[in-house]
């Protein structure tokens with residue numbers, strides 16, 4: 491059997507004309523995990539295509555094509571699906587967007603996979619091999635990742651030259667919180683799934699790199715698990731980067747253990763510096779943390795920070811862009827990142843904005859965190875887009891980069907390369923603000 495697995499492109503993340511440079515591009519685990527899950531007895535040939543790094547051939551020599559779909563790539567995925575199905579290929583769609591809107595997705599594929607696929611994907615392939623493919627496969631209610639027999643991702647199926655690193659790992663999935671805009675609780679429910687720590691450590695040992703990345707949405711959701719993982723990382727002497735919530739601020743011991751285990755960088759969803767906006771996002775727990783102290787504490791422990799903010803919350807006014815950019819520069823956030831609030835389908839935020847008549851488009855291609863797809867409350871669409879772009883440019887001026895990294899005492903090659911990668915991103919965002927959709931909105935709000 492020949493299987494082709496595709497990660498379709500989105501406007502920002504694409505081989506030609508995208509703005510994700512190699513310095514920002516680590517190798518995702520989706521396709522390599524699916525490849526590992528293909529049952530051995532099928533003796534399949536497997537080819538992986540990531541349209542962020544290469545074009546996908548018009549004619550694919552495959553019996554079955556699987557595509558992973560996030561909201562921003564759904565339009566492209568459906569287009570590719572129609573193309574290959576017209577040529578007699580069987581197309582299966584899965585991933586976050588398919589899990590959020592299965593009914594829409596079902597109309598665009600021979601089969602869909604809803605939720606995590608450790609059980610369903612191998613079953614689907616067996617069904618396909620015996621000519622009994624069903625149209626839908628769903629994650630079982632008792633789904634668990636707590637098992638030792640899971641295969642390791644087949645990272646070698648991608649050419650490493652396209653990525654900053656292939657040393658990407660995952661210990662847990664989903665998160666356990668319920669922020670209004672986030673897809674995790676809607677798609678995967680309110681509990682976190684955890685892999686056995688010994689399995690994660692084996693995976694890291696096999697890959698054998700000393701600088702590694704965790705893509706888990708929240709490594710500290712379960713403190714007992716986090717402690718076990720961090721303790722097991724110590725003997726490996728790795729330097730690792732990962733994601734956490736700001737709640738780490740309340741547990742100094744865990745923060746120190748994290749640093750001892752090799753943590754050198756954390757992505758934190760700071761979201762906003764306006765307390766009332768935290769309530770808008772149902773992320774009140776961030777309000778219990780003093781960001782300045784947290785940033786200083788992390789820097790003291792040698793942990794760099796990627797601080798993520800969103801713009802367009804209901805308590806955001808026109809001064810929010812300047813204030814937030816200044817805050818990032820002033821506190822020495824190593825790598826600030828801004829997004830526009832995005833009401834992904836299926837989320838409580840989407841439902842609320844739809845009920846208020848504020849969703850402006852359901853063209854999913856624009857749901858990439860960098861386009862305004864809803865009517866903001868206290869500013870126009872144009873003001874939100876322009877303010878967001880201004881904030882990006884301000885924090886990535888050369889003098890802002892130097893000032894932030896100086897304050898963070900963090901002049902090291904990787905940090906500088908990532909800052910230059912984001913500087914490029916910031917200065918090319920306007921390409922995406924010249925699209926027909928954006929221009930028509932600007933004209934509408936001006937008129």
Ligand code: B12
Nearest residue numbers: 500503518519520556557558560561584585606607858859
């Ligand atoms: C790596 C990653 C990226 C990579 C590549 C993403 C891509 N495919 O294009 C980069 C860094 C480029 C990226 C960028 C963005 N990303 Co991103 N990213 C991730 C991240 C951190 C890890 C994905 C991963 O490797 N997971 C591990 C694998 C094993 O899990 P999985 O992908 O869920 O796959 C499992 C199942 O879903 C299922 N499955 C998935 N696909 C398929 C396909 C088939 C055929 C089958 C059978 C099963 C199946 O099986 C797998 C095993 O169970 C996730 C968060 C996360 N931890 O999941 C966000 C995430 C996917 N990203 C997200 C977003 C919003 C973005 C950006 C828009 C952010 C931004 N503005 O910069 C951009 C857009 C990029 C674009 N394409 O245009 C959202 C997607 C939400 C949505 N509804 O669209 C996520 C879920 C984060 C979040 N919590 O919001 N991202």
Ligand code: SF4
Nearest residue numbers: 665667668669672707
């Ligand atoms: S804490 Fe992060 S991953 Fe968890 S629900 Fe909120 S935004 Fe999503």
